[in-house]
Amino acid sequence: MxxxxxxxxxxxxxxxxxxMSQEELAHLADIDRTYISSLERSxxxxxxxxxxxxxxxxxxxxxxxxxxxxxxxxxxxxxxxxLGQ
Amino acid sequence: MxxxxxxxxxxxxxxxxxxMSQEELAHLADIDRTYISSLERSxxxxxxxxxxxxxxxxxxxxxxxxxxxxxxxxxxxxxxxxLGQ
DNA sequence: TTGTGACTTAGAGTCCGTT
DNA sequence: CAACGGACTCTAAGTCACA
Numbered sequence: 001m002x003x004x005x006x007x008x009x010x011x012x013x014x015x016x017x018x019x020m021s022q023e024e025l026a027h028l029a030d031i032d033r034t035y036i037s038s039l040e041r042s043x044x045x046x047x048x049x050x051x052x053x054x055x056x057x058x059x060x061x062x063x064x065x066x067x068x069x070x071x072x073x074x075x076x077x078x079x080x081x082x083l084g085q
Numbered sequence: 086m087x088x089x090x091x092x093x094x095x096x097x098x099x100x101x102x103x104x105m106s107q108e109e110l111a112h113l114a115d116i117d118r119t120y121i122s123s124l125e126r127s128x129x130x131x132x133x134x135x136x137x138x139x140x141x142x143x144x145x146x147x148x149x150x151x152x153x154x155x156x157x158x159x160x161x162x163x164x165x166x167x168l169g170q
Numbered sequence: 171t172t173g174t175g176a177c178t179t180a181g182a183g184t185c186c187g188t189t
Numbered sequence: 190c191a192a193c194g195g196a197c198t199c200t201a202a203g204t205c206a207c208a
Contacts, residue, residue, distance in 0.1 A: 003137035003147055021190060032184050037192065044182060047130040047201075048151060052088035062088055063148035066133060106171060117203055122172060129201055132182080 003066065007051070008042045010065045014058045015040075028057035088151065092136065093127045095150045099143045100125075113142035 015025050022040070026033040031053060038044055046054075048062065055062040100110050107125070111118040116138060124131055124139075133147065140147040 003133050006147075007133055023190075033191095034185080034193080035183055038183090041192080045132040045134040047132050047182070048088050048092055048136060049130040050183085051133060051151070061152070062091075063151040066136070066148040066151060067146070108171075117205095118171095119173080119205085120201095120203065122174085123201095126173080132201070135202080 002042070004042045004045050006068050007046060007065055008040050009069065010067065011054060012040045014060060018058060025054070025057055029053040087127070089127045089130050091153055092131060092150055093125050094154060095152065096139060097125045099145060103143060110142055114138045
């Protein structure tokens with residue numbers, strides 16, 4: 001799975017979780033409306049600056065937008081083990 | 086603190102932690118040595134594709150390279166609480 | 171081993187639309 | 190409200206010579 005797809009999915013999921021339209025998010029992050037649409041369809045490799053601005057608008061960490069969606073029991077265990085390091 | 090600085094610091098720190106030279110990392114990630122040098126000096130806003138390639142070469146998650154360096158006891162507690170969600 | 175300037179080009183990012 | 194197109198600008202991406 002390409003990193004841009006991970007980012008696209010996280011972006012769309014988080015935006016919808018906040019009940020925001022692409023246009024509202026675009027305005028908050030000061031990014032073009034059509035560009036956000038493109039990002040959610042994995043058209044472009046966003047720069048980390050854009051990732052950061054979107055993260056701020058969505059009130060999350062920039063790193064959260066690049067995290068691979070790993071849910072379930074196994075993933076939680078892996079997370080716990082990562083902490084133990 | 087700009088996101089590109091966070092990235093630059095994480096990149097340099099992780100690379101040195103692995104005992105790698107810029108040239109070695111460049112070869113592993115298939116990126117030019119001088120470009121890695123530029124990234125470590127916060128010259129560019131890297132794309133998430135580059136971040137991902139460097140993360141793979143350093144054997145970490147792409148998200149880890151964008152994490153703000155928050156070490157110490159307080160940070161670990163915060164991490165634990167984040168897990169509790 | 172790394173920093174830096176000069177350079178080219180591919181693609182990120184913007185702005186106008188229509189469907 | 191979102192997908193999608195064309196045309197544009199600017200910067201990241203990538204290479205090289207040299208300190």
